[in-house]
Amino acid sequence: MTSDLTPAPDPVSDPDPASPLQHIQSLPTWLVGRVAARGRGMVADAIAAQGLKLMQHAVLAATAEYGPVTQADLGRRLSVDPKDMVGILNHLQDEGLVLRSPHPSDRRKNAVTVTPAGAAVLTRCGALAEAANAELLAPLTADERKQLMALLTRIHGATA
Numbered sequence: 001m002t003s004d005l006t007p008a009p010d011p012v013s014d015p016d017p018a019s020p021l022q023h024i025q026s027l028p029t030w031l032v033g034r035v036a037a038r039g040r041g042m043v044a045d046a047i048a049a050q051g052l053k054l055m056q057h058a059v060l061a062a063t064a065e066y067g068p069v070t071q072a073d074l075g076r077r078l079s080v081d082p083k084d085m086v087g088i089l090n091h092l093q094d095e096g097l098v099l100r101s102p103h104p105s106d107r108r109k110n111a112v113t114v115t116p117a118g119a120a121v122l123t124r125c126g127a128l129a130e131a132a133n134a135e136l137l138a139p140l141t142a143d144e145r146k147q148l149m150a151l152l153t154r155i156h157g158a159t160a
Helices: 020-025 028-048 054-066 071-078 082-094 116-136 142-159
Strands: 098-102 110-114
Touching (some): 020 028, 028 116, 054 082, 054 110, 071 082, 082 098, 110 116
16 A cells, blocks of 8 residues: 555556566557557558558659659658569559659659649648548647657657
């Protein structure tokens, strides 16, 4: 029995040796990983309505931001293997979302650009991703969401 003056044990600094699973599940890394996995799944489900997977969405977004851009540059920017990038771009081109054409400064390479249809899909996917994130963060107040984003941004900046 603890008195009002005895602080409750901190599960991070004072893990219960009889509960190793509870200890693991109390670690920030575990919690952040679980929340991230849930959020990725929610966004993936949302953008699937537009016929895209997460990496296809990322490649489309990077193409919109950096295009015209070579396939190799896209792969480097997103850390995607060149063979995988070919498959992703084939899908995006088959759907009419990107166009590959000779690069203006080096005709030996292809330049990838976003089509108007690709830009429209990107806009819709952005709205769907925002809605999925709003659902993920729904248990928090507006101030708590701002605080969470500030803290995550600070942690991310310290590791970059």
